[in-house]
Amino acid sequence: MSTDFDAETYNDVATRIVEFREKYPAGSLRPADPAVPYRIEQLGEQIYIVVVAAAYRSPHDQLPGIGMAYEPFPGRDDYTKDAELQNAETSAWGRAIVAALAADTRRGIASAEETSGRGSARLLELKRAIWAKAEERGWIHGDDYRSLAENFTAWSKGGDFTSADETTLRDYLKHLEPKRTMRRSNGGDQ
Known part of the structure; x- marks a missing residue:
């Protein structure tokens, strides 16, 4: 199943x-x-x-x-x-x-209510990962996560962090990941 x-x-x-x-x-x-x-x-x-x-x-x-x-x-x-x-x-x-x-x-x-709980565990895991990234950025102070909520709302163009779906949370987590830059070789370094 x-x-x-x-x-x-x-x-x-x-x-x-x-x-x-x-x-x-x-x-x-x-x-x-x-x-x-x-x-x-x-x-x-x-x-x-x-x-x-x-x-x-x-x-x-x-x-x-x-x-x-x-x-x-x-x-x-x-x-x-x-x-x-x-x-x-x-x-x-x-x-x-x-x-x-x-x-x-x-x-x-x-029931639908019971099986949807399986997705709830994934949502919670994503929210915890986002919370950790927000703490690293200094957006969370104690239980006050307004800065995170505001950033999410701005990024998602009006979305609500607490009711976001799994796909949106995954995309937001990727957005919070540090950007990797590629170094260019000047051709002489081999």
């Missing part, structure tokens, strides 16, 4: 919820254990928020679909930071709906 995200290939959770509600109007999405709607787990140095959700097809469903998901804490990029619990919950709901056989799985179990 390819690790590249293709929005045409995956259902997003919102679509899965619509499918679920159409098939099971009396259904509901809830924590599998309402007394423990989520857990905090630590694996090595990394902390995760873990959610186990249940998709009940009816109020008396004895075998609801169960879906599990986890999200690293703190979030690794601007899109997941401060939304870790919500992201884990949404992913768990999508998986629970699939487990209840209430959503199309011909295009895969992983």
Whole structure:
């Protein structure tokens, strides 16, 4: 299976919820254990928020679909930071709906939200590399990165550093690389 995200290939959770509600109007999405709607787990140095959700097809469903998901804490990029619990919950709901056989799985179990996280890691890596270059140039002072943001906006003709796509960030990183100059030989140096 390819690790590249293709929005045409995956259902997003919102679509899965619509499918679920159409098939099971009396259904509901809830924590599998309402007394423990989520857990905090630590694996090595990394902390995760873990959610186990249940998709009940009816109020008396004895075998609801169960879906599990986890999200690293703190979030690794601007899109997941401060939304870790919500992201884990949404992913768990999508998986629970699939487990209840209430959503199309011909295009895969992983939701669009989950698979886009693969690209998020690359974006974060690029932003860190750009941040390091900006620090070398003295554009960052503590947590104040206004000079970097202003430079990026000027270079990209109005773009926003925090929401830039991978291609734009790669091009900007290349722009920040020191320019190499070629020495000309005067013909006598051999």
